[in-house]
Amino acid sequence: MITNNLGRSGLKVSRFSIGSWVTYGGQVDDSVATACIHAALDAGVNFIDNAEAYAQGAAEVTVGKVIKGMRRESLVVSSKVFWGGDGPNDTGLNRKHVVEACHGALRRLQLDYLDLYFCHRHDPTTPVDEVVRTMNTLIQQGKILYWGTSEWTAPQLQEAFDCAERLGLEGPTMEQPQYNMLHRARVEDELGPLIDKYGLGTTIWSPLASGLLTGKYDDGVPEDSRLAHMEWLQEFVFGETKDSKIAKVRALADVAGDLGCTRAQLALAWCAKNPQVSTVLTGASRVEQVHENMKALDVLEKLDDGVMQRIEGILA
Numbered sequence: 001m002i003t004n005n006l007g008r009s010g011l012k013v014s015r016f017s018i019g020s021w022v023t024y025g026g027q028v029d030d031s032v033a034t035a036c037i038h039a040a041l042d043a044g045v046n047f048i049d050n051a052e053a054y055a056q057g058a059a060e061v062t063v064g065k066v067i068k069g070m071r072r073e074s075l076v077v078s079s080k081v082f083w084g085g086d087g088p089n090d091t092g093l094n095r096k097h098v099v100e101a102c103h104g105a106l107r108r109l110q111l112d113y114l115d116l117y118f119c120h121r122h123d124p125t126t127p128v129d130e131v132v133r134t135m136n137t138l139i140q141q142g143k144i145l146y147w148g149t150s151e152w153t154a155p156q157l158q159e160a161f162d163c164a165e166r167l168g169l170e171g172p173t174m175e176q177p178q179y180n181m182l183h184r185a186r187v188e189d190e191l192g193p194l195i196d197k198y199g200l201g202t203t204i205w206s207p208l209a210s211g212l213l214t215g216k217y218d219d220g221v222p223e224d225s226r227l228a229h230m231e232w233l234q235e236f237v238f239g240e241t242k243d244s245k246i247a248k249v250r251a252l253a254d255v256a257g258d259l260g261c262t263r264a265q266l267a268l269a270w271c272a273k274n275p276q277v278s279t280v281l282t283g284a285s286r287v288e289q290v291h292e293n294m295k296a297l298d299v300l301e302k303l304d305d306g307v308m309q310r311i312e313g314i315l316a
């Protein structure tokens with residue numbers, strides 16, 4: 001597995017990584033989660049992504065059991081803070097919640113420190129200097145190593161960088177945005193200049209658009225798929241342009257066929273090809289998907305200019 005620096009930091013993250021959202025601690029049982037995580041690590045993945053919100057903490061409990069006793073130095077483990085519960089201070093980015101959520105994640109994951117700690121969303125009710133100071137305090141206490149954001153807009157990130165500079169503190173090291181063949185603008189247009197200017201790392205999510213890019217939804221929603229388990233997500237994934245999205249996904253089958261790979265591998269390799277992407281966060285509900293997805297690394301070298309233009313023609 002090739003590694004990238006996480007933005008301008010010295011931390012090395014595997015080109016492909018694995019996340020626990022939706023699947024672990026809920027959709028699949030712990031034996032499947034264990035097999036998936038082991039398969040990913042065996043393929044050279046070093047980064048496992050988590051959040052306090054995933055299965056209300058149960059995903060972190062599962063991941064904690066799986067990685068217990070593993071060599072800590074070989075793992076990059078994250079958590080994210082924002083949605084912790086219903087109380088007024090169980091949510092958002094106020095100092096109390098950010099600190100308590102960090103302690104909760106460490107307890108559930110059975111770790112002494114988190115490598116990466118993300119603000120899962122922007123919180124307009126907490127001043128940015130409170131967030132920057134709190135994250136820096138956690139770094140100084142050795143509870144987290146790097147802090148970052150998820151789905152923050154460019155102006156929100158700029159405010160955080162300006163604040164950190166003013167205070168002489170560390171700004172965000174990484175952002176976690178959605179990025180895939182069907183959802184590109186936030187990374188390519190909006191965040192692009194900031195990624196270059198500040199050396200912001202990116203740990204991108206839903207590279208398969210929740211599975212849509214694999215072709216599994218070409219002819220409807222299979223019973224054993226994510227969108228069958230989570231009907232509310234169909235609106236988010238398909239949106240108003242469902243037919244056009246599915247037409248594009250179908251057309252990508254020819255490109256994948258010519259390269260001798262699956263559409264999942266093509267879509268994952270396409271994300272990893274973007275030099276502004278530090279790591280592609282994959283998700284899997286069964287171990288066969290991990291095996292298939294990790295082979296996307298072999299497809300990366302086949303994505304020459306001609307292939308990229310062909311893909312561009314389909315996505316345009």
Ligand code: NDP
Nearest residue numbers: 019020021049205206207208209210211225226264283285
């Ligand atoms: P994907 O878009 O890659 O979707 C993964 C899902 O697609 C799997 O759970 C599986 O669902 C299906 N799938 C995966 N591989 C295959 C395959 N080869 N063939 C067929 N189906 C396949 O990524 P996620 O949406 O899961 O996001 C990845 C990670 O990103 C999450 O685990 C989480 O850590 C992070 N994330 C962060 C967010 C944020 O706001 N910061 C938001 C969302 C995710 P099934 O088999 O059930 O159909």
